[in-house]
Amino acid sequence: MESWEQDRLFGPAALRGGWSAACGARVGHSGVAGAPTGCTVVLFERACAYAAEATGGAASSRQVSALLRDHSVTVADAVLVTGGSAFGLDAGGGAMRWLEERGRGIAVGSMRVPAVPTVTVFDLAFGKKGAWPGVETGYAACEAAGTVVAEGRVGAGSGTAVGKVLGPGLAMWGGVGAAHVEIGTLVVGAIAVVNAFGNVHDPGTGRCVAGARNPAGGFADAEEVILTGALGGRLRAVDATTVGVVVTNGRLKPVECRRAAILASQAFPACIRPCQTAVDGDTVLLASAGEVEADSHQVGIAARLALSRAIVRAVGIANGGGAEPPVLRAE
Numbered sequence: 001m002e003s004w005e006q007d008r009l010f011g012p013a014a015l016r017g018g019w020s021a022a023c024g025a026r027v028g029h030s031g032v033a034g035a036p037t038g039c040t041v042v043l044f045e046r047a048c049a050y051a052a053e054a055t056g057g058a059a060s061s062r063q064v065s066a067l068l069r070d071h072s073v074t075v076a077d078a079v080l081v082t083g084g085s086a087f088g089l090d091a092g093g094g095a096m097r098w099l100e101e102r103g104r105g106i107a108v109g110s111m112r113v114p115a116v117p118t119v120t121v122f123d124l125a126f127g128k129k130g131a132w133p134g135v136e137t138g139y140a141a142c143e144a145a146g147t148v149v150a151e152g153r154v155g156a157g158s159g160t161a162v163g164k165v166l167g168p169g170l171a172m173w174g175g176v177g178a179a180h181v182e183i184g185t186l187v188v189g190a191i192a193v194v195n196a197f198g199n200v201h202d203p204g205t206g207r208c209v210a211g212a213r214n215p216a217g218g219f220a221d222a223e224e225v226i227l228t229g230a231l232g233g234r235l236r237a238v239d240a241t242t243v244g245v246v247v248t249n250g251r252l253k254p255v256e257c258r259r260a261a262i263l264a265s266q267a268f269p270a271c272i273r274p275c276q277t278a279v280d281g282d283t284v285l286l287a288s289a290g291e292v293e294a295d296s297h298q299v300g301i302a303a304r305l306a307l308s309r310a311i312v313r314a315v316g317i318a319n320g321g322g323a324e325p326p327v328l329r330a331e
Helices: 085-101 135-143 224-225 254-264 268-272 296-318
Strands: 008-010 013-017 026-033 035-054 074-083 106-108 112-113 116-120 175-183 186-194 199-200 208-210 242-251 283-292
Touching: 008 116, 013 224, 026 135, 035 085, 035 135, 035 186, 035 242, 035 254, 074 085, 074 135, 074 175, 074 242, 074 283, 085 116, 186 254, 186 296, 199 296, 208 296, 242 254, 242 296, 254 283, 254 296, 268 296, 283 296
Parallel strands: 074 116, 242 283
Antiparallel strands: 008 013, 013 175, 026 035, 035 074, 035 283, 106 112, 175 186, 186 242, 199 208
16 A cells, blocks of 8 residues: 555555545534534435444444344444543434434334444543533534545544553644545445554555654654553553444445454554554444445455555644644643
8 A cells, every 4th residue: 555645556446535425425523612522423325234343442332233242223324433532422412313303213103213323532631621522513513514524633533642652742643534445336435533542654664654752753663662561561541542434335234344344444453553452442333335236355355445544644634734742631
């Protein structure tokens, strides 16, 4: 794979930066006034088969039925990623309300109950005490959903950071990134909300592009710090999570979405070192939002490429243009 700002052709497939509405979804961001936090919603035109793969040790979620074996709900109307840690999960209710007002959801008597799997990232270290996404924030994200997707420090990526091995004071900004793969009429899109404990590397060059800043200059090697025992055998805090939301216009069953999500999750170790730790809540949600003939392995590999690209774009855009490093929240 080439560096984050370039496109690449894979024979019949093309990897592109940015979102594509052709995958079958719209994306919206919203924020919280005066605080670096917010949420990002991926809205489907209809209820879709989906699956989730949680590989981190600190995932926090709401209504993610796909994580429960043999759950009766196998579809999603939208996926929401929110800041605010567990407090921010209330934003899922705003997305539910927006969908219910439009007649979406599973019929229960005279009511409808939308399915909005919601996953949170921990951004409290750089936020404002008492300010996190709520019902209104989730509703506003749905109102803002469209086909042009802003990247960088927006939505759920507003207060995220990467490279926390030396503490949040030496971290760099995380953010939101988007990319998609086109294979003829098949499109696989990925949104990444990057809030990793580890450093982010460009998988094409192996070069660290964002992470823990070494006080002596350059980047600290996060894995080397752990290997030397400098952390005393303990990571610092449960304050990291990278979330990938993948949508395809390919037709997959829930069990096929599961296999594709597992393949997509390989983007994490391809880009983030270390990832899937006890303090990361790394999660991939993958939805089938169309009727194009597709194979789960084809979708999964394309999703891995798109999600890798989205991860590197997120930190590249968030830290570009002379961005100042994160500043810890004052107590």
